[in-house]
Amino acid sequence: MAHECDDCGESFETLTRLRLHDCGDVQSETVATASSTDESTSPSPTDERNTSVTDLDDLLDQASTGDITAIHGAVASFESALSAALEGDNSGDTYRDVFWPYHERVSDTLDEATRSEGWSLLVEVIDAYDPTADDEIPLVTPTVANAVGRNLIRTRLTEDVSAIPVAALEYLDNIAVNAPDTADTAREEVHAYGWGIGHPAHSIADRLRVRASEDIFSVNPTLEHAFYADQYAAVDLLEELVRDESIDGTLPRVTRDDMPYRRYLLDCVYGLQTDDHWPGMPRYYDWHEEFDYTFELDETVEQRIRELVEETGFGADLPNDWTFRDLGV
Template sequence: MAHECDDCGESFETLTRLRLHDCGDVQSDSLSTATNPNEPPSTDSSPAEKRNASVAELDTLLDRFSDGDVDALHYAVVEFESALSAALEEDSSGDKFRDVFWPYYERVSGKLDEAARAHGWAFLEDVIEAHDPTVEDELPLVTPAIANAVGRYLIRTRLTGGVEAIPVEALEYLDAVAVNADDSDDVAHEEVHAYGWGIGHPDHSVVDHLRARVSEDVFSVSPTLEHTFYADQYAAIDALERLVRDKSVDGTLPRVNRENMSYRRYLLDCVYSLKIDDYWPGMPRYYDWHEEFDYTFELDETVEQRIRDLVEETGFDANLPNDWTFRDLGV
């Protein structure tokens, strides 16, 4: 559905693009900045000045959202991107970037989650379309915060409405982030682990997508498999068996003073903590989903046996103690 600007008549595919477009006729009140409106905009601001201005505006917009201005959050995401971009321009070492990223990562992702709980998936869908991870050569700098909120929404939806209730677009977004992230995008890679909660979706094969990227992205795939066990341990063991038995999964991990480890063996690390009491995966950050839903987990005996059989069948027990436990499978 197209959305048309009442002032200039331009048409946009999403509400976010409509809200954020540079309309020549009138500027939205939500976009007005905290600066003096009578002063002309600076054209020669230093990176530090740009960063400080964006951070100040980001604070203002987050406060507006807290006061009930929903649209302000869309602009806050844009200002977060601007502040991060200016920080990178200011300091190539990354110190300034981290000074902006870590304080606002939690705040922005938390507000996006709050908006999603209040206004549904449509709000997040609008955001991810405006900050598409597939458009440029690099991910938008705000991707971790958005992926965090999408991951929370995915988990919450699975636990309250079942796997069928998860929007396919949520799964496609997290998978697209994983596929398009550079090796240096550590935080973005971590935030896609919640993708595992889509295991068993009737319209999106999580297992097929994990298989497609396991040889290039094993460090993200393994913890994603860990999440699948908490979502549906029976579907999870099916997925683990398929991937570990697939001899076309190539690649090895170099280890100092030890034999290299195959990716297929590394995948078994995902079961390391399944029998540890009171352990929960750490992603998405800042979200204790197990506390929110008073979630409990107990590994079924048949699933445990299938894991043991898989380890022995593939010969990955050769370097394990005779009485090995799941902790021995940890890497």
């Protein structure tokens, strides 16, 4: 299906190509025709990348002064710069040289703007960079997901789970479903999805059940986040998943028998009884420090986890005086 630009009428095969297209600098028909017939006048990927990065720096500076319009431009310029960096980048070095210096800056800018303007601005960005629209997720997906995760946690801690927009939860879930296994950074930035557990209009538990067999490496850390949001709802879900024998995948181990996925899920409670381990996502955001957050595991929840370990036989290889740290993988 072709996607047409409302301004200039040019058609694009994917929404991503349409987003990357910039007809804001209006060109004459003569120049446009010459560009299409004389490839030597076309900008090189390096030129396009350098221009996009320069534009991105300028837009981030503007956004820091409260210019909301510049924020949308910054995200678009970041996408353009990343797209240009991919051209002919067989090693991935050029792409990384653009992505990592700006991932934090653009995430910070989106986060600050959302704190100032509310969720509506971030939802607009989510809509513009839909991870389900094309065959490939947008290149800025990890950065947008980072800002979504920060504000999801912040909303849960300062308001109520129902104040989290459903669109934000659907966005993170859609990334987990649609991002390829090679998209490590994007898949890691969705772990804060667990803070939406108990949402009245979007069932985190249902989605994690569906994803458990095929997406165990995302479900496990997401469930870890869920314990900090609502340990009672999280332990309910942990019990259900660990008891579900239809989740029959295994993780290979060199010197021991393969580890069942259901046993691996117990790794999510590794840090619940200590204050020196916190989930590492979203990047660049120490939410427990921002809110001086403390966590105390309820004794009944601890007992339920211990009984679950013994009931399922996953305690056979543990020491007699095992702790939650011994459940770590």
